[in-house]
Amino acid sequence: xxxxxxxxIVLAVVTTAxxxxxxxxxxxxGESPMLNGAIVLIDSLTYGxxxxxxxxxxxxxxxxxxxxxxxxxxxxxFKQIYKGDLKAYDFLSDEELSIDKVKEIENxxxxxxxxxxKVQFNEQWVIDKDGSLLKRVNSMTLGVDRxxxxxxxxxxxxxxxxxxxxxSR
Numbered sequence: 001x002x003x004x005x006x007x008x009i010v011l012a013v014v015t016t017a018x019x020x021x022x023x024x025x026x027x028x029x030g031e032s033p034m035l036n037g038a039i040v041l042i043d044s045l046t047y048g049x050x051x052x053x054x055x056x057x058x059x060x061x062x063x064x065x066x067x068x069x070x071x072x073x074x075x076x077x078f079k080q081i082y083k084g085d086l087k088a089y090d091f092l093s094d095e096e097l098s099i100d101k102v103k104e105i106e107n108x109x110x111x112x113x114x115x116x117x118k119v120q121f122n123e124q125w126v127i128d129k130d131g132s133l134l135k136r137v138n139s140m141t142l143g144v145d146r147x148x149x150x151x152x153x154x155x156x157x158x159x160x161x162x163x164x165x166x167x168s169r
Contacts, residue, residue: 037129044138048120048156074116074142077162078106091141091158105159111144118143118156139163 051074080086081102088097097105105111120141126134143156 038126038134040124040126041133042123042125044122045125046120046122048118048143050118051116073119074113077140077142078102078113081162086162088160088162091161094161097160102160115144116142116159117145120158136166137164138166 077086081088082099084099088102089095090097106113120143122138122140124136124138126136128134139161141161142159144159145153146155146157148154
C-alpha cells in the first residue's frame with residue numbers, strides 16, 4: 001500500500017513540475033499528529049515563482065522576486081552545490097547528481113543561469129506552539145524556459161532539484 005501511495009505522489013509531482021499553474025497542495029495534513037507542540041497545516045505545498053519576464057508571467061509578481069531569485073538565490077544554489085554543502089538530484093529519477101554532472105549541465109551549449117525561468121518550491125507549513133506560522137522548504141526545482149520549434153514559449157523543463165534537510169522542532 002505504501003508503494004502505491006508513493007507512486008501516486010511521485011506521479012503527481014512529475015505531472016506538476018515547473019508548470020505555469022497556480023499553487024497546488026499535494027497533501028493536506030489537517031489530521032497530522034502534533035510535532036513538539038506544533039501542528040502541521042500543509043505537509044507538501046508546491047508552487048512556482050517566475051524569475052524573469054515571459055508572456056505567461058504576472059509582471060507584479062515578477063517585480064517582487066526577480067532580483068532576489070536571479071541575483072541571489074540561483075547563484076547561491078550553484079555555489080553551494082560546487083562547495084558540497086547542497087546536493088542536486090535528477091528531477092525524474094531522484095538520483096543524486098555529482099558535482100561534475102552539475103558542471104556538465106551548466107556547461108551545456110546555450111545554458112546560462114539567467115535562463116532559469118522558474119523556481120518551484122515544495123514547502124511544509126506548521127503552526128508552532130506559540131501560534132506562529134512557520135514555513136519550511138522541503139525542496140526546490142529549477143526550471144529552464146522551454147520553447148516550441150516555432151519559438152513560442154511553452155513552459156519550463158526541470159533542470160534539477162535541491163532537497164533541504166529537515167529541521168528538528
